[in-house]
Structure formats: C-alpha cells, structure tokens
Amino acid sequence: MFESLQAAKADAILGLIAEHRNDPRDNKIDLGVGVYRTPEGHTPVLDVVKKAEQILVDTQVSKTYIGTAGAADFNASMQALIFGDEAPHDRLTTIQAPGGSGSLRVAASLILRAAPDTTVWASEPTWANHIPLLGGAGLRLKSYPYYDTDRHVIRIDEMLSALRKAPAGDIVLLHACCHNPSGLDPSEDEWAAITDVVVERGLVPFIDMAYQGFAKDLEADAFAVRHMVARVPEMIVSSSCSKNFGLYRDRVGTLSLLSADEENRGIVDSQVNNVVRTIYSVPPDHGAAVVSLILNNDALRSAWLLELAEMRDRIQSMRSLLADKLSEKAPDHDFSHLRRAAGMFCFLGISAEQVAELKKDYGVYMVDSSRINVAGITEDNVSYLAEAIAATLPA
Numbered sequence: 001m002f003e004s005l006q007a008a009k010a011d012a013i014l015g016l017i018a019e020h021r022n023d024p025r026d027n028k029i030d031l032g033v034g035v036y037r038t039p040e041g042h043t044p045v046l047d048v049v050k051k052a053e054q055i056l057v058d059t060q061v062s063k064t065y066i067g068t069a070g071a072a073d074f075n076a077s078m079q080a081l082i083f084g085d086e087a088p089h090d091r092l093t094t095i096q097a098p099g100g101s102g103s104l105r106v107a108a109s110l111i112l113r114a115a116p117d118t119t120v121w122a123s124e125p126t127w128a129n130h131i132p133l134l135g136g137a138g139l140r141l142k143s144y145p146y147y148d149t150d151r152h153v154i155r156i157d158e159m160l161s162a163l164r165k166a167p168a169g170d171i172v173l174l175h176a177c178c179h180n181p182s183g184l185d186p187s188e189d190e191w192a193a194i195t196d197v198v199v200e201r202g203l204v205p206f207i208d209m210a211y212q213g214f215a216k217d218l219e220a221d222a223f224a225v226r227h228m229v230a231r232v233p234e235m236i237v238s239s240s241c242s243k244n245f246g247l248y249r250d251r252v253g254t255l256s257l258l259s260a261d262e263e264n265r266g267i268v269d270s271q272v273n274n275v276v277r278t279i280y281s282v283p284p285d286h287g288a289a290v291v292s293l294i295l296n297n298d299a300l301r302s303a304w305l306l307e308l309a310e311m312r313d314r315i316q317s318m319r320s321l322l323a324d325k326l327s328e329k330a331p332d333h334d335f336s337h338l339r340r341a342a343g344m345f346c347f348l349g350i351s352a353e354q355v356a357e358l359k360k361d362y363g364v365y366m367v368d369s370s371r372i373n374v375a376g377i378t379e380d381n382v383s384y385l386a387e388a389i390a391a392t393l394p395a
C-alpha cells in the first residue's frame with residue numbers, strides 16, 4: 001500500500017532549520033524559525049510555568065481522561081482572557097484544543113458540518129499553514145488582498161472591497177494581532193470598517209489569535225475579537241498558548257464559538273464536542289492545567305504578565321534596533337516599515353535572490369519571502385546583520 005506514496009514536499013522552515021544547524025560559521029543567524037528566543041538563542045520554559053508545573057506535580061491525583069471539551073476552569077479562564085468581561089458569555093462556547101493548529105482543524109470540521117458549501121477567505125499572504133490546515137480538512141479557500149509588498153502597508157481599501165463582494169454566509173479568516181507573516185495589524189478604525197463590512201454582508205468572522213500579549217498588551221491585542229463579538233451574531237475564535245505561555249510542545253489552545261442565541265449555543269456545543277470525539281477524542285491536559293493554575297492565582301498571574309512583557313519588549317526593541325542599524329548602514333533604502341510591525345514577524349522586503357545571497361555569503365537564514373523572525377536578533381549580531389543586508393542591496 002505505502003509503495004504508492006510519493007515523498008511529501010519538504011517543509012521550507014524545517015529545511016532552513018536543518019541548513020542553519022549544519023552551517024559551521026560562528027556568526028550565522030537564524031531568522032526563519034517561528035519561536036521566541038532569548039538573546040542567548042534559547043526558547044525558555046517560563047519561570048512561572050516551572051512554578052505551576054511543580055504545583056501540578058505535587059497536587060495532581062489522577063491522569064484519567066478529561067472530557068472532550070477539556071477542563072472547565074481552563075475554558076472559563078481563557079474565555080475571560082480572550083473576550084473580557086463584557087462579552088455575551090451566555091452565547092459563547094469555549095473548548096480546550098491541542099494548540100492553535102488543533103483548534104483551527106476542529107473549527108474546519110465544524111464548519112464543514114454546518115455549511116459544507118461555504119468559502120473561507122484568508123488574507124494574502126497568510127500564515128503558511130492556514131491553507132493546508134483548513135484546505136486539507138476539505139474547506140474551500142479564497143484570498144483577499146492584505147499586504148502591499150511595494151509600499152509595506154495594509155491594502156485596506158482593496159481588502160474591504162473584496163469582502164464586500166463575498167457571498168453572505170462566507171467566512172473571513174482574520175489575525176487578531178501580530179499578523180503572520182507581515183506583522184501589520186489593522187488600526188482600531190480599520191477593524192471597525194472591517195466589522196461594518198462583515199455585518200453588512202452577513203459574513204462570519206473567524207479570528208485566529210496566536211499571539212495575544214505579543215503586540216501591545218493582553219487587552220489591546222484582543223480589540224478585534226471584543227469589537228466584533230459585540231456586533232455579530234456568529235463568530236469563531238481560535239487561540240493558542242504556544243507563544244504567550246511558551247508552551248509550544250505541550251499543545252495548548254482553545255476554540256470559541258459564538259452562537260446567535262443561547263439555544264443554538266447548546267447545539268453548537270454538542271456538535272463541536274462530537275467533532276473532537278471523531279478526531280482526537282480528548283485534548284492533552286498538562287499545558288492547559290498549567291495555564292489554568294497561572295490564570296487563577298494572583299501571584300502566578302502577575303509573574304506571567306511580567307515574563308510576557310519581557311518577551312514582548314525584547315521583540316519590539318530588536319525590531320527597532322534593526323531599523324536603526326539599517327538606516328545607518330543603508331541610508332538610501334527605506335526600512336521604516338519595520339517600525340510599524342507588531343509581534344515577531346515582518347517582511348524585510350528584499351528579493352529571493354538577496355535572501356539566497358544572505359544565506360550563502362553571510363550565514364543569515366530566512367524564508368524566501370524575506371519574512372524574518374526578529375526574535376533571532378540580538379544586540380551582538382544586529383550590526384553584522386544590518387551590514388550583511390546592506391551589502392545585498394542594489395547601489
């Protein structure tokens with residue numbers, strides 16, 4: 001049977017990680033992989049996570065299955081974190097999911113049950129895994145314009161006009177904050193305009209929130225979710241704790257579904273739990289139990305907020321440091337768009353040939369689109385990096 005298979009296409013990022021690992025140069029720089037890193041190049045276990053894990057080890061009395069929806073205390077705390085106090089919680093269902101990716105996949109299956117002929121509109125560009133993840137589940141996908149690669153701004157007018165043409169009932173996939181890959185998020189006014197179109201056209205917002213707390217703060221980063229939840233009858237929100245709690249491999253996230261009324265909420269709740277049963281039966285518990293301990297203990301929560309702010313501040317300062325160094329080393333080129341980005345990612349705005357040259361001649365690794373993860377920058381490597389980039393630019 002397996003003889004009929006062809007090798008799957010290699011994952012570009014995984015290939016890049018391997019190439020970087022095998023590069024013997026001491027001054028090599030990895031701007032490809034999508035995880036937070038300290039100046040020492042580590043993706044650490046947060047101190048607060050270690051503390052919560054210790055409590056868990058000391059107090060956990062069973063590892064029997066949790067239900068399909070996961071732990072109720074985790075779900076309630078996450079719902080409050082994402083939607084705030086004002087949301088119509090009586091119309092919301094939140095379930096624990098195996099990371100943001102698991103959440104997206106469950107959402108895809110639920111959408112297919114509810115509206116098999118619908119189309120999901122994703123930003124052009126979007127996170128590389130959105131398309132295979134949602135498309136692989138069987139959803140039909142189309143794209144709306146988002147990033148202007150020449151001017152490095154959001155193509156807001158074109159985005160709105162594309163959405164105005166989408167048929168009622170179609171789904172619009174949006175990034176709550178730290179748009180991956182561009183780093184450019186709509187302003188509050190732009191979110192209001194997007195919401196107007198969503199409401200006018202009867203579209204269903206599907207918000208992917210993988211970076212809450214990585215752009216401005218927990219509240220501001222939830223603006224789009226909270227603005228829309230107050231105005232639309234139905235909505236889908238996937239969240240991930242991979243980045244903001246550093247729990248990547250523990251697979252922690254949620255899927256939240258807003259129903260038009262309380263009665264329908266019960267039906268949606270039963271269907272989404274049924275979907276879970278047919279995919280992975282029950283979600284992993286360890287990371288979610290850690291998050292729940294942190295969110296429900298004042299001291300742990302305050303400690304988490306400090307560590308989250310530390311990650312966010314480092315990312316922001318490295319991005320602006322690179323922008324400073326580039327204006328010094330390449331004064332004839334405009335990299336000011338780096339300062340407008342939020343989160344770990346942004347496009348450098350150079351060609352695939354220049355990306356290849358950076359890798360070959362300078363040991364600087366990034367994906368072909370020139371999306372960089374600024375968490376790979378340090379005070380020690382930023383001058384070398386800016387000089388290398390400057391050397392590849394046309395005179």
Ligand SMILES: Cc1ncc(COP(=O)(O)O)c(C=O)c1O
Nearest residue numbers: 099100101127180208210240242
């Ligand atoms: C936009 C976006 N959504 C979802 C995810 C999925 O995160 P997780 O690791 O929790 O599956 C990522 C991870 O990089 C992401 O960038």
